[in-house]
Amino acid sequence: MIFDGKHECMPLDSLRELQEKRLRAVVKVAYEKVAHYKRVFDENRLKPEDIKTLDDLDKIPFTYKNDLRDNYPFGMLAVPLHDVAEIHASSGTTGNPTVVAYTKNDIALWSHVMARTFACAGATPNDIVQNAYGYGLFTGGLGFHYGALELGASIVPTSSGQTKRQLKLIQDFGSTVITCTPSYSVHMAEEAMASGIDPRTTTIRLGILGAEPWSEEMRREIEEKWAMDAIDIYGLSEIIGPGVAVECPAKNGLHLFSDHFFPEIINPETGERLPDGERGELVLTTLTKEALPLLRFRVGDITSITHEPCEACGRTMPRIAKIFGRTDDMLIIRGINVFPSQIESVLLSVEGAEPHYLIVVDRERGLDRLEIQVEVSEKLFTDEVKGLETLRDKISDEIENVLGVKAAVKLVEPQTIERSMGKAKRVIDNRRI
Amino acid sequence: MKIKQLSLFLENTSGRLVDALSLLGDARINIRALSLSDTSDFGILRLIVNDVDRAYQILTDKHYTVLKSDVVAVEVEDRPGALVDILRILKDAEINVEYTYAFVERGGEQAILIFRFDDMEKGIRALQGKGVTLLTADQVRTR
Numbered sequence: 001m002i003f004d005g006k007h008e009c010m011p012l013d014s015l016r017e018l019q020e021k022r023l024r025a026v027v028k029v030a031y032e033k034v035a036h037y038k039r040v041f042d043e044n045r046l047k048p049e050d051i052k053t054l055d056d057l058d059k060i061p062f063t064y065k066n067d068l069r070d071n072y073p074f075g076m077l078a079v080p081l082h083d084v085a086e087i088h089a090s091s092g093t094t095g096n097p098t099v100v101a102y103t104k105n106d107i108a109l110w111s112h113v114m115a116r117t118f119a120c121a122g123a124t125p126n127d128i129v130q131n132a133y134g135y136g137l138f139t140g141g142l143g144f145h146y147g148a149l150e151l152g153a154s155i156v157p158t159s160s161g162q163t164k165r166q167l168k169l170i171q172d173f174g175s176t177v178i179t180c181t182p183s184y185s186v187h188m189a190e191e192a193m194a195s196g197i198d199p200r201t202t203t204i205r206l207g208i209l210g211a212e213p214w215s216e217e218m219r220r221e222i223e224e225k226w227a228m229d230a231i232d233i234y235g236l237s238e239i240i241g242p243g244v245a246v247e248c249p250a251k252n253g254l255h256l257f258s259d260h261f262f263p264e265i266i267n268p269e270t271g272e273r274l275p276d277g278e279r280g281e282l283v284l285t286t287l288t289k290e291a292l293p294l295l296r297f298r299v300g301d302i303t304s305i306t307h308e309p310c311e312a313c314g315r316t317m318p319r320i321a322k323i324f325g326r327t328d329d330m331l332i333i334r335g336i337n338v339f340p341s342q343i344e345s346v347l348l349s350v351e352g353a354e355p356h357y358l359i360v361v362d363r364e365r366g367l368d369r370l371e372i373q374v375e376v377s378e379k380l381f382t383d384e385v386k387g388l389e390t391l392r393d394k395i396s397d398e399i400e401n402v403l404g405v406k407a408a409v410k411l412v413e414p415q416t417i418e419r420s421m422g423k424a425k426r427v428i429d430n431r432r433i
Numbered sequence: 434m435k436i437k438q439l440s441l442f443l444e445n446t447s448g449r450l451v452d453a454l455s456l457l458g459d460a461r462i463n464i465r466a467l468s469l470s471d472t473s474d475f476g477i478l479r480l481i482v483n484d485v486d487r488a489y490q491i492l493t494d495k496h497y498t499v500l501k502s503d504v505v506a507v508e509v510e511d512r513p514g515a516l517v518d519i520l521r522i523l524k525d526a527e528i529n530v531e532y533t534y535a536f537v538e539r540g541g542e543q544a545i546l547i548f549r550f551d552d553m554e555k556g557i558r559a560l561q562g563k564g565v566t567l568l569t570a571d572q573v574r575t576r
Binding site for chain 1 (some may be wrong): 443444449470477496497498499500
């Protein structure tokens, strides 16, 4: 089902026309209402009128997450506070949290793009959506809530955590769609099996999973465990929250709602725009947001883009690839770029391995040392030392093949690596650089 | 004539052995024999207990990785050379011993050898062909 066929399937020339009209409007508002943008434009001798078409976009300097922190809490807002309907904030583990705000129209837009998201993923108004994203300052919970409401589905707002209760409500209410992080869906399936419930036999048929990068192998594992479709969704608070991009059931890239959020892929080092298919950093410009317009925001996520319309569903929105990693959780080990997602792929390709792992990086006498802790599940365990040593060496060899870096693999007991309710903690970097 | 042994995956850190074994002790499960294989990172603890199913349940409830596997229990006289006699039979039949451990029976006259072979069926046939006594689970429990 396509929620907004007029826009989601718009011919590319009309789409570009709409984007350019909206771009001119948002640039004008940002310049006139946000002191930061006025200063940046003036410093670069740039006038809002200079931005006429999408080709002019790269004249505008990038916006960084730090610009939001430096203008904490409300310096980046383009509307007075009394027009603000809702305020969210990131956890802010380092320094000030990142504050994002919405007008009433922004909330309507958020509900709309999230209703598109649900429909694109394969949900319908007949579904019972159990929303296990955290409600509160985190945008996941409310974003999914508004979208399901707009779509007309029934919402069970469980929020995250209390896994036993989640499982009971799935069984008692007959929930058909689960929304949560991919790692939490694995955790739920494990808890279910530990308490004698086979997740495959529940009414859940669709999972809309996001807020952290996950691999194709992890998708296969989740789909197998739950006997459901696992659909990847993408978004970020600064832009709107969830609702920026989502897969259709063909799972062939995430359709990015570019009539509201204009994407570019750039080389993170040079800032140059990259052609379709090349992997780089995603940069987004909000075209219609009122409270917090952002121009060329450096998202920090690594992906690639294609502008080919989707053959499976007919949407003309561009598609981004599954997020490959983040520019800031990329580890540089002895000069080689390593993404946790690559290590995850290796572990899952080794037969039967569960996605519970922890990457520990140390520096010993000037040399980086990479250790991967892998939980030994019953499936992996053999009663003989040589069997386990073979497993360990196989993982280690595969990692070296894929990454080009030697890693010490340490087999650890189940449940010793911390489980996450929200974003999975996969890396401990002990290096003092 | 196979009996069930429990194998436990343990990290090679202090306290892991006592943690696991105290769970069994608290549940009044008696350990008839044990053996520990270790590497620098991890170990495998192998146990012969009086109640395999309950011990398995207790350990898996506490998220230990546990495996029930088949071994054979061979009864020999507790005298010099008895083990060698058994190993010769296996050597002649070209059977490889993956691991073995032993304990002495309560009376002190007989010893029990626990074996795991690369080919269990072939090993059992070879020993029985030479008239060696293989014990059942019940016999191991009571002796």
